[in-house]
Amino acid sequence: MKAIVCGAGIAGTALAWHLERAGWDVEMVERAPAFRESGYMIDFYGPGLEAAGRMGLRPRLEEVRHPVHEIGYVDGSGRQTSRLAVKAGFAEVVSLLRGDLARVLAEQVRAPVRYGTTVAAVRQDDEGVEVELTDGTRHEADLLVGADGVHSRVRELVFGPEERFVRYLGHHVAAYVVEDEDLSRRVGARYRMLTVPHLMAGAYAVGENRLALLFLRHEPDPAVPADPAASLREHFGQLGWILPEVLGGCPQPPELYYDQVTQVEAPSWSSGRVVLLGDACQAVSLFAGHGASLAVAAAWVLAGELRAASSGDLSPALDRYAARMRPVVADVQSFGRRFLPWMAPSSRLRITARDWLLRLASLPGADRLFMNSLSPGGHRLIT
Known part of the structure; x- marks a missing residue:
């Protein structure tokens, strides 16, 4: 079995890790010109951290983490107005830069990444999917994965324009x-x-x-x-x-x-031999705080369903993946919408x-x- 993964961020790389170990041939493409070192601090915990532990990645995550000991607010002079000490035992949380989490995953994936490239056209039938890339090459696979973020090109080509979902x-x-x-x-x-x-x-x-x-x-x-x-x-x-x-x-x-601060609400996460993963279908917004965890967890769930599928019709596996992930994504999105007004209060x-x-x-x-x-x-x- 062969997969083309569009998007070499956290979700796409985590899925590539699983598929390679399940015997799949994986090709990865990424529209960014190089590995994205930049990013922001994230709190990585919950099902994503559990999945990373089972993948054997906890030692590397511990090496690159930056523990948070206190959360607090200051005024314009730098004077502290309120604070809360973060005590050990609140929750198992690994605070680190988004780029460092992506690198820890990428270190474990054999498939090279074709940078500066994305999907230009998609054609599929019951036997497989043909993908034309922006570098002019054409590739055939059993599955195309759109893990290319909120502004997903795969989602646009297969499911419709961005304004329908974002x-x-x-x-x-x-x-x-x-x-x-x-x-x-x-x-x-x-x-x-x-x-x-x-x-x-x-x-x-x-x-x-x-x-x-x-x-x-x-x-x-x-x-x-x-x-x-x-x-x-x-x-x-x-x-x-x-x-x-x-x-x-x-x-x-x-x-x-x-x-922009956005969420993605996609009625369908798969169509034939094309499936969406990570922010392309389940963006919860940066301030919901669970995006990276959900991306790694979703890769675990999708890979598990694909391993259990027959080599022919993948649709039942893709449907089960969406059915398992949708409730938690909806819950986190709702939480994010409630929490956001407290991050930048209106008065x-x-x-x-x-x-x-x-x-x-x-x-x-x-x-x-x-x-x-x-x-x-x-x-x-x-x-």
Whole structure:
């Protein structure tokens, strides 16, 4: 059996890992010109972390993790307004950069990646699928996997235009990493955030001389600005704290990640011998906090169903994969929509209420209840 995986991010690479070990021939294509080192801090836990453990990847994840010891808010002068210590035992969480998780997965995959390339056309029948790539080559396979993100080219070609599936959540998000030993030391292994109505900026030290930055802005217009770095400086540069310093050297894409905050709601995840995976069909938004975990878990579920399928019709396996994943994706998406307004509150009154909630959560016995409230309901995906 042969699969063409479009998208060499977390979801696509995790699936390639499984398929190779099941004896499949895997080809990978990625529209980015090279492996994407940039990214943002993620909390990796739940079913995805369990799957990674069963894949034997926990030792490498431990090597690249950056533990968070405290969550807190500051004002424009850098004065702390509220905080919550993250105690051991809240939950098994591995905090790390998105690019580091992608690299840990990629290290274990044999299939080379054809960078700077994506799918140009798809033709399929009961016997297989033919894929024409943007480099002009044609390839035949038993399965085409669209793991190419929110703006999936495979989904567009097979299922329809993007506007049918992408739900804009009224915010823009940006992230990048700077190298600055002094700033890294000042922020430390604590996730610090500054919020004013409709804006949030966060920072967290990663290593001895790097600082990961995250920005969220309420914006009714989904259009991404022509100059994302200038837009960040315009909206955040006068807020104080460390922001004038870090925004002075703000890069442009691809070093700067800048996008809409969106979710993907796709009625169908497969059509014939084409299946969607990861953000292409189940994006929950960065601020739902479970995207990477769901991507790795979905790859585990899809691979398991494919292993159990006959070499002929793959449709029943693809249907079972979607049936297992849909409930948890819907749950996390709902959680993300509820949680997002608390990340960039709409008023100073709401900011004050959030700070009081965080102070109350630091009381004995209340901390665990608060942390549990930051996760949607549990689902058993890894069996």
